[in-house]
Amino acid sequence: MEAIVELHNYVMYFLILILFIVMWTIFSIMKNFTKNKFSNIYLTHGTLIELIWTITPALILILIAFPSFKLLYITDDVTDPEMTIKVEAHQWYWSYEYADFFSEDNENIMYDSYMIPDSDLSKGTLRMLEVDNRLILPELTHTRFNISSTDVIHSLASPSLGLKCDAYPFKTNQISVYSNREGTYFGQCSEICGIWHSSMPVVIQSVSLEKYLMFLRSQ
DSSP states (O other): OOHHHHHHHHHHHHHHHHHHHHHHHHHHHHHHHHHSSOOOOHHOOOHHHHHHHHHHHHHHHHHHHHHHHHHHHHHHHHSSEEEEEEEEEEEEEEEEEEEEEOTTTOOEEEEEEEEEGGGGOOOOTTTTTBBBEEEEEEEEEEEEEEEEEESOEEEEEGGGGGGEEEEEETEEEEEEEOOOSSSSEEEEEOOOOSSGGGEEEEEEEEHHHHHHHHOOOOO
16 A cells, blocks of 8 residues: 555656646746737647657656556565455455464354444444454464455455455455554445445454464454
8 A cells, every 4th residue: 555655646746747837838828829810830830849749748658657567566466475364245244264273163263244333333433334343464464365255246445455356256356465553444345236335344453463363362
């Protein structure tokens, strides 16, 4: 997500520069040529200026394209994940399974996550975003999500983590997450999946390794 923000700021530099040049050009034309009814042949058929306004945008697009392609490759690449979380989407809740850990019954740790209704919300919690079981992840850990659906198309999204991946039935998509600090990250299903589409929040909580081990023991 930090790289996405950096790319946004990088692109905004060119956008502001182009906006300034275009507005200055329009203002100059309106100021200097509004009352001038004569036209100069070199004004309408200038080879040099045509080369400038053709080549310059192409160079700007190249400067924007290379970092954006690099970021697109990085976000889609899952290299050496340290742990894997299986995510299943349902109408209308999420199921999480810790594929690398087992309970005392020698079964994978898994649970469902439902949105907390307004009547059960405690003071200070976020309406339509809080869940009964958060997805707990350790900080500074490269985590891979294997995402699928049991019914219709859903989409796991958490903007603060730069996370968005569609969940298809009978197909598994994967995406990676890396949190470099402790915190709570909210999101929602970003695919119109039915009447309770807005009731599928995603809450990912990044904790220290000690707290994560305590969470695993409690499961």
